[in-house]
Every structure is written in structure tokens, then in C-alpha cells.
Amino acid sequence: MSWTRISALALRYTLLYKRSVPRMIELFFWPTMDLLVWGYVTLYLQRLYATAQSPSAGMGAITFLLGAMIFWDILYRAQQGVTLSFLEDVWTRNLLNVFVAPIRIEEFILATYLVGIVRIGVTLVALIGLAWLLYQFNLLAMGFALIPLFINLLLMGWAMGMITTGLIMRWGQAVEALAWGVPFLVQPLAAVFYPVDVLPRWVQPISHALPATHVFEGMRQVLAGGPFPTAHLLWAFGLNVAYLVLAAWWFRRMYERARDKGLLAKLGTQ
């Protein structure tokens, strides 16, 4: 054992952080996002506990958590389907070969959408099955409302995927962490594990501007035995259309910028 060698190695790995903003941000980003999400979950549970008339009231919240977990995964997989497909070509230095093939950028995007659907399909079957086996939680009992809720998560996932892919296209592998970071930046705001009104009042409008928020509110409404969440779904869908148009515009712009700066070739070969 040599202290010199150990410290030399330790130095080599910490020096990385000195010059890399993404690495520094990562050091704070993930723990902070986790803290926010679990902090608000705690607030929500405390509130439930304080206002509960009977011990069984807490059970509702637990069901919400399980449902939210599974719903969240749809959003996440849809986004990853788009972004990781692109990154896959970057990592394997294949981007060049794909982009010199006679493909339109729209075709590329649609293909990544399909990948998202496949990823979701596999994950959903596994999660729904496990939740039922282990916790006797039957998500399918939510009935028909599941379908429009899922579709809206899918749409928002695609929009987020295009935005993150655009960022990576333009700023390269330095911002690769955004592929995983953006969804988790959205998570505390999208009221995934707790209702919007747990959030501070000034954050609530931001939260309501996200399609996912309305999906999760709708999910909680259905899980609590409420009526079909028409208003939530209309909001989610309207916002999703706006987000998709915006994301498509952004993605195309970043693609044109990348072509102008010769970044497609650079990303594909470095």
C-alpha cells in the first residue's frame, strides 16, 4: 500500500470535477432533486396523517405512490426512447452512417417514438405484473381512463425527448447527462407523488403548465374513486399539442444548427 499512489489516483478522479461544469452540477443536481421530491412526499403524508379520520385514509396515499411510480415510468421511457436512441448512435460512432443514409429527420424521430412505445410496453407489463403479485395492487382496475392518461404521458415524453436530443445534438456529449437529468428536473414540478397543492403557491402555476401534472392529478382522482378526469385530460392534451409543436420546432432548429456547425460529423466520430 502506498499513500502516494492512492492520493495520486484520488487526485486524478477529483481533478475531473474542477474543470467540468456538468460533473459539478451533477454532484448537486441529483441529491437536490431527490430531496425535493421526497420532501414534498413527506409534507403530503404529514398532511394526510393530520387530517385523517380513520387509519385507512393513509392507504389511499400508498396506492397513489404505487400508481405514480408506474405512471412516471411511462413518461421516462418515452423520453428515453427518443434520446437514448440518438445517443446510442453517438456512442457507437454510427451517427455519420445513419445521417448520410437517405433518411428524413422526421423519419428518424418517428422511429425513436416507436422505440419509446416498445420500451414502455415491456416495462409496463413487468411493473403492472409485479405490483399485482407483490402488493395486490391492480393498476388495470383503473379501467378505461388508463388509456388517455397513458397516451398523454407518452406525448409529453416524446416532447421531452426531442428537447433533450436537440440539446445533445447542439452541445454534444458534454451535456449527455441531460438525457437523464431533464426528466428528473421535471419530476418535483409534475406533482408525480403528491398533489399540486402540496407545492408552494408560487410554484403551482409552473406545475400546472406541465401536461404530466394534469395526468397525475387525473390518476389520483381515478384511484380515489372519483369520476372520469375529463378536465385534467383536456388540459394535458392541449398542453401536449403545444409542447410537441414547440419541441419539434426546437429539434429542427438544433438539427439545422448542428449541420451548419458540422457537429453531426463531429458527434459521430469522436
Add this chain to the structure above:
Amino acid sequence: MSEPVVEVKHLRKEFDGTVAVADVSFCVGRGEIVGLLGPNGAGKTTTLQVLLGLTTHTSGTVRMFGKELRSHRVEILQRCNFSSAYAALPTNLRVWENLRLFARLYGVRDSAAKLGFLLELFEIKHLKDKVTGHLSAGESTRVNLCKALCNDPELLLLDEPTASLDPDIADKVRRILRQIQREKGISMIYTSHNMREVEAVCDRVVFLHKGMVIAEGKPQQIIDRFQRSSLEEVFITVARSGDVLDGSGTNTG
């Protein structure tokens, strides 16, 4: 000569103030192999990237198959293909999966037969089921070339295609490219730093230096014009004194 396959006029490409290609004009005729030569940083790769639609040009016109590149990119790319020592096929797929994938992207009919023939041609049939990432550099270069020929391209763009091949295989590859060009009348644009190879393969060369064409013609013509004994000597002369020579060797052919 019939209408050129590639017609580049006053091509210019700037990257945020860096001039990668200053003013380049050249043509490639049907069935012609044109070598793009020049020192590191001369603008060869950038020129190829513009022709492939990977990079948009700042000014000038690029026409391929008689069509403007900007407005007919997909249509043009359908009739081209590309191979580079620096671009890989997905490393985590098997060779055969990769080739099938690209054949599909190019809309190749009867791709199994076509790809089988190409694997045979490049003597790599035995690698069919190997994971692409496990191939040696020379093996993957040949797989890349199979991909580059899968759609029977009318124009093949090759960026240092033989960079990692051993002399024996490099020679075979050159002969195959020559043979395909003769049989099918494919046009090619070829960059290479191996001057003997360029002399052996290219019908005509375009010499770039600092983003400008400083000489153009048949390899032998250029050797004669610069009064040297080989293209390699011409290259060294040009690379070391490109500014001085500017104009002296241009457009006399």
C-alpha cells in the same frame, strides 16, 4: 462528356469564422474516380461532408445528378453511399444485422443475395455472425465497404477508405473498387494520404490546399507539370509552399 455526376462551383464553408473550404470548384464525370488530395486541414473531409448533406455550405452551388443538393438531399443520398475509416457501424450489432439494417435504410431489394455477394467479394463471409465491435480495424473497414456498396450507388464517397488496411488487403480493395467502377460505371470521390494508391486508383486528382484548389488533372499530368517524379514529391512540394504555388498549377489542363 455527358452531364457530370457532381458539379461543385465556388464552394465555401466557414465554421464560426474558421474557413474550412474557401473556394473550391470541380466536377466528377460518370464512371470517373476523382482523388481529393491535400495536407491535413486542407478541407477534404469538409468537402465530402457537404456533398453528403451532413454539413450545409456557406455559399456556392453543389449539384449532384443534375439536381441542387439543398433541395434534393434525400433523393441524391439515395443514389450515393459513403465509407470512412472514422465512422463505424453500430458496434453492438452483428455484421450481418448491421448490413441488413443499412440495406433496409437504402431500400435495397433482395438484400440477402446482394450482401452475400459483397461479403464474398471482400472475402469476409466468415465474419458474418461476428459482433461488429470485435472486428479488427481492417475487417471493419471491409464491412464498411460492403455497406457502402449495398445500394449499388452511382456515386461513392470514400474518406481514407484504406487507412487501416494491411498492404495486401489494401491492394485487393483497390482492385475491387477499380473492378466495380469498370463494371458498373460508378463514380467515386476518394481521399487518401497514400499517394501511390492515388496514382493507382484515381483517374483525376484535385489538389486542395487551405481550402483552395491549387492543381487539378490526371496524376501523370500533375507530376509532369510540377516536374517531379511522383505524386508524393508533388504533394510535399505543394504542402510546403502552397501559397507560393497558388495559381501556377491551376487550370492549365
